[in-house]
């Protein structure tokens with residue numbers, strides 16, 4: 001008898017194409033936001049793929065779509081997933097690839113008559129991107145049991161709350177607690193890299209070491225808005241010059257650590273006049289590392305330097321914390337399994353942290369997490385130009401397939 005292939009790449013790419021049509025925009029991207037008709041339609045499509053793969057299909061209380069293999073008593077579940085919502089004018093790989101690869105792996109296992117000891121669940125998480133409500137990872141928070149009643153009060157731009165959206169779509173927010181998944185052995189996800197590391201290393205796939213957690217800070221420096229012509233240089237309290245020194249130093253500090261990043265993405269100047277010395281400057285810092293101690297050290301050093309500059313230049317300094325998310329370290333054992341499987345398909349073994357956030361970070365301290373990255377062309381993502389090749393996708397699917405087999409046989 002002819003041996004079946006490990007992965008049916010044609011089926012997987014067809015599914016990617018079919019799903020990409022749902023929510024297609026005039027600009028060539030995809031709009032698929034949570035609790036919309038487009039998202040519902042995409043989920044119904046996924047249901048078909050899941051059923052064909054032999055999975056039984058259900059939605060949990062907030063609308064996560066879950067496909068399950070038959071349950072053997074007692075053994076914990078191997079959970080595999082990602083999300084199918086997009087950013088505005090997003091693309092077909094971010095998220096969708098992870099859900100479809102998971103379904104493909106289970107479909108292929110079935111075709112190859114391989115029965116696993118552990119039950120498998122594929123999950124399409126609700127709203128990872130946070131596009132609609134400005135609050136991401138709604139589905140994975142619910143699965144982690146950390147989504148609160150307070151969270152559900154957040155509203156979209158039309159004033160519809162998450163709670164209302166849940167109920168409008170036929171789910172039941174009163175059963176929120178039932179969405180928490182217990183008895184999970186591990187969580188696995190395939191996702192596009194959204195950066196250029198794998199491309200630069202000539203590698204199709206990568207093993208993720210961890211997901212960096214951001215600290216978002218808002219800095220305000222206040223000085224004196226005075227006449228640009230009439231105020232001598234040695235008598236100024238120029239908030240922008242102070243801010244510039246701090247921002248330049250933050251770059252130097254972050255560069256001292258291999259995986260730390262610090263970014264100023266927003267800046268505003270008051271009064272913002274050509275002939276007025278800037279009296280007040282407000283800007284944000286996004287600081288990340290996979291190591292929480294290093295991230296906090298970078299943050300501390302930037303703050304200390306800022307205090308010094310403020311004192312030297314007679315400026316007022318105010319620092320507001322906007323957000324603080326703990327980084328996640330991917331499980332060491334799962335990383336070894338993934339790297340082994342990458343070696344087996346004769347690909348270079350590259351380990352890399354994820355600078356972007358993913359659903360897996362919600363499972364910190366709950367169960368082990370592993371992630372496989374697929375090379376992104378030019379590192380582009382959240383953009384219609386996003387692209388990962390069929391060959392790379394096939395390799396990632398094979399790595400997931402083999403990893404699941406290995407994890408299933410682990411004690």
Ligand SMILES: [Zn+2]
Nearest residue numbers: 094095128191
């Ligand atoms: Zn994503």
